Amino acid sequence: MALFSTPKCPSCIRQLAGGAFQQIRGIKKMVKVPTVTVRLLKDVPKYGPAGTLIPVAKGRMRSIWYPQKVADYVHYTELKKIPRGEAPQRDFFFLADTVTSGKKKQKATVSLLSPTQTIAILEALLPPSLQFSSATISPTDHSLHGSVSTVDIANAIKMVSAANGEEGSRVVITPDQIELIGVEGDKIKMIGEYQFEIKMKGxxxxxxxxxxxxRQEIH
Structure with missing residues (x-):
């Protein structure tokens, strides 16, 4: 009876694991952001209440907080009075719920386009033809090496729409809203011109x- 033993050499272990193990050749150093201790002049969500001493990035204090009177610098003599082991700390949980609810309200204000609006925008923005290139099975064969699907068409429509400004970027289109005319299924498998329709419920x-x-040109 053959006995199985755990391989010891690194290359054997990698082979057994299907190449899942990789040798670590170095460790990246963490980049430290220079901070300064400041006193908050007002309540700041996820930082602390007014009057609190906290460390903050020097760039944030210099460019944003100090000009906007969010915080003030703390004199060196006052910093020396802070007992060891009681360094100022930021309060990540202070008024955190306020920030979360504010983001939810902002998202709720974004209005979605109605089906009628979406169709009208697409009618105005889309060119008569969308161009695709794909490799064929051979240089003389019209059969594609793969296919152009309604997923590809939907992605192309979204790219064209988004390139035409803010209104176009709001267009939402999915592959099931695209119907290929005269094609069985949702995939084009030969070079040529094919009509498709975009339809929406409502x-x-x-x-x-x-x-x-x-045909995709090979250089």
């Missing part, structure tokens, strides 16, 4: 465009 309007799939 409106009878739709957008029809072409997807032009060309």
């Amino acid at each position: 409106t009878n309007d739709f957008v029809r465009r072409r997807a032009t799939v060309q």
Whole structure:
């Protein structure tokens, strides 16, 4: 009966683990941010209440907090009076709920486009044809080495829309809202021109465009 023994050499262990182990050749040093001890002049969420001494990045104090009178510098003589082991500490939990709720309110103010608005924007922004290039099985074969799917078309639509300003960047389109005309399934598998329609629930309007799939040139 053959006995299995745990391999000892590093290369054998890596082979047994499928190459999952890597040798660590060095350790990166942590970058220390220079700080200064300041006194808060007002309550600051996730830092502390007014009157608290805390350490803060020198750049933040110099460029933001001091000009806006959020905090003031602490004299060296006062710092010397702080007992050892009682260094000022930032309070990460101070009014943390206020910051979280504020972010939620900001997100709630972003309005979504209705299906009718989305269709109208796409009708105005999309060119007559979206261009795709893909490798073929051979230089003389029209069959694609892979496919151009409704996922690819949806991504292309989002890129074109986002490049046309803030209104276009609000467009949300998913592959299931795209229907290829005259193609079985959701994948184009040969070079050529194909029509597709963008349809959304909540409106009878739709957008029809072409997807032009060309042979990818190999240099």
